[in-house]
Amino acid sequence: MNSADTATEIRLASRPHGRPTLANFQTVDVERPQPGAGQVLVRNLVLSVDPYMRGRMSRAKSYAEPYRVGAVMTGGAIGEVVESTVDALRPGDVVLHDKGWRSHAVLEERKAVPVDPQAAPVSCYLGVLGMTGLTAYVGLTAVAELRRGDTVFVSGAAGAVGSMAGQLARVKGAARVVGSAGSAEKVRHLTDELGFDAAFNYKDGPVAEQLAAAAPDGVDVYFDNVGGEHLEAAIGSLNLHGRIAVCGMISLYNTTEPTPAPRNLGQLIAKRFTIRGFLVGDHWSLREQFVAEVAPLVADGTIRYRETVVEGLRNAPQAFLDLLDGANTGKMLVRLEDLSRPPSG
Numbered sequence: 072m073n074s075a076d077t078a079t080e081i082r083l084a085s086r087p088h089g090r091p092t093l094a095n096f097q098t099v100d101v102e103r104p105q106p107g108a109g110q111v112l113v114r115n116l117v118l119s120v121d122p123y124m125r126g127r128m129s130r131a132k133s134y135a136e137p138y139r140v141g142a143v144m145t146g147g148a149i150g151e152v153v154e155s156t157v158d159a160l161r162p163g164d165v166v167l168h169d170k171g172w173r174s175h176a177v178l179e180e181r182k183a184v185p186v187d188p189q190a191a192p193v194s195c196y197l198g199v200l201g202m203t204g205l206t207a208y209v210g211l212t213a214v215a216e217l218r219r220g221d222t223v224f225v226s227g228a229a230g231a232v233g234s235m236a237g238q239l240a241r242v243k244g245a246a247r248v249v250g251s252a253g254s255a256e257k258v259r260h261l262t263d264e265l266g267f268d269a270a271f272n273y274k275d276g277p278v279a280e281q282l283a284a285a286a287p288d289g290v291d292v293y294f295d296n297v298g299g300e301h302l303e304a305a306i307g308s309l310n311l312h313g314r315i316a317v318c319g320m321i322s323l324y325n326t327t328e329p330t331p332a333p334r335n336l337g338q339l340i341a342k343r344f345t346i347r348g349f350l351v352g353d354h355w356s357l358r359e360q361f362v363a364e365v366a367p368l369v370a371d372g373t374i375r376y377r378e379t380v381v382e383g384l385r386n387a388p389q390a391f392l393d394l395l396d397g398a399n400t401g402k403m404l405v406r407l408e409d410l411s412r413p414p415s416g
């Protein structure tokens with residue numbers, strides 16, 4: 072096949088047991104797909120890799136359908152329309168969709184959401200102004216019901232969602248914002264660049280001790296991205312009627328044996344706290360409110376963001392493994408095209 076007629080796909084080759092490896096992925100070159108009636112062909116520019124994808128590699132029942140072995144993996148992506156059979160989308164339009172992990176995707180019109188590349192870098196629509204940012208917004212406002220004057224603790228705070236959650240808490244009037252991260256460099260990023268009042272490296276000692284030192288007056292809101300020891304520590308520091316919003320538990324994603332619940336869960340009664348898991352998809356009605364409120368804060372630099380960008384679709388599996396190991400600061404992305412110039416072909 073001529074290179075102009077080919078496309079590349081990343082497929083799930085096998086289900087991992089414990090931590091995934093590169094052997095669980097397969098890279099395949101195929102004939103470039105063609106759009107049918109009511110469809111567009113999109114050439115992907117940048118892909119998102121996210122922790123939730125680890126759960127979809129398992130056959131275990133969850134909120135999202137498992138990836139099928141032998142099938143292309145999916146995820147958030149930004150692409151350029153190259154062929155169209157619908158009037159609303161024309162070649163050159165840039166769209167957000169969920170058919171990542173491939174170079175080209177055929178989409179129904181309703182599955183391709185136009186974005187404005189002049190309003191913000193297109194990668195923002197996968198991160199700070201996309202599902203990542205909305206997740207942080209929903210967790211703080213709709214789930215944890217953040218109040219002015221609260222002390223907020225965010226675990227995994229240097230990641231894409233955590234860094235947004237901490238900054239939004241600060242903007243919305245939190246009295247103190249504390250974050251945990253996995254390196255001294257990330258801790259400095261939280262305090263020096265993102266405005267966290269305090270941060271600590273969870274590898275430096277027991278999380279409970281470090282959190283108690285960073286939040287001596289206790290915690291009112293805990294935004295949980297990690298679970299495990301972090302969740303137990305947060306419960307220990309939680310104030311009366313505290314609120315826990317559980318976004319993720321990345322520390323448990325690769326475990327092969329059941330893990331014990333937090334050993335201090337009995338404090339639920341005395342402290343009368345609430346703990347609530349959430350999915351951003353259940354709060355999609357807040358998207359317009361979120362964009363209207365947050366986009367100006369991103370534009371004027373009030374909210375800052377970082378991206379960890381890996382070049383090339385064939386490197387997406389390694390980028391995903393690195394994400395699970397905490398190698399990213401901010402949003403982890405895979406770039407397929409040089410976004411400084413118009414894509415070709």
